[in-house]
Amino acid sequence: MTLEGTNTYIYGSGPCAVIDPGPDDGGHLDAIRAAAAERDGIGLVLLTHSHGDHADGAGRLGVEVVLPGDGEEHAGLRAVATPGHAPDHVCLMTADGVCFSGDLVLGTGSTFVPPDGGSLAAYMDSLRRMQAEPIELIAPGHGPWITDPEAKLAEYVEHRMMRERRLLAALDTGERSRAALLAAVWDDVPVELLPMAAMAMEAHLEKLEAEARLPFDLVE
Ligand SMILES: [Zn+2]
Secondary structure, eight states: OEETTEEOEEEOSSSEEEEOOOSSOHHHHHHHHHHHHTTTOEEEEEOSOOOHHHHTTGGGGOSOEEOOOTTOEETTEEEEEOOSSSTTOEEEEOTTSEEEEETSSOSSSOOOOOOSSSHHHHHHHHHHHHHTSOOSEEEESSSSOBSOHHHHHHHHHHHHHHHHHHHHHHHHTTOOBHHHHHHHHSTTSOGGGHHHHHHHHHHHHHHHHHTTOSOSOOBO
16 A cells, blocks of 8 residues: 555565554554454564654554564564665565565665765665565565566666766766766756755765775865
């Protein structure tokens, strides 16, 4: 079920687990309770990460809420740590290859990775980690199911690598202005999304700096 863009999943039965109950919205929580009632109620709420649009409704369902650590199993779902979009992010894997991906990978559009000191490097590692998992289907936190997980994960890795290559190429020409770098590398981004792109660029710059690949004389 979807409300305000966040997907909530009901997994298993007798009782079921609720994955990412979404925002604190009465109508949405009622719909979750009704769906869960057909499966002998809710045993547990599982979160992929602590962002409000996934987690704020969790406390209202009256059961234990768990944001699992790496390798933990709850209600038949195995957590795989996938930091980047959020430091506490996990994907939840079923034994038969369904991946509840939270915001690691989205059904439409691209995942936002904020600059916070190494998050993009962590995010790239997380994508590669999931590429090694036996995934048949991705059930994302936003947008439709992804039926070609291998292609989608490769596309996400390649998209970030493309930005990095173009950023390095622009730096190689001697460009040192952030505004000019943004215009050169994120030239396909609509103007209203440029503030987001500027933050995405900061995450890229942090990664390059950590890898000692960033010139020291960047300016605004
Ligand atoms: Zn999120």
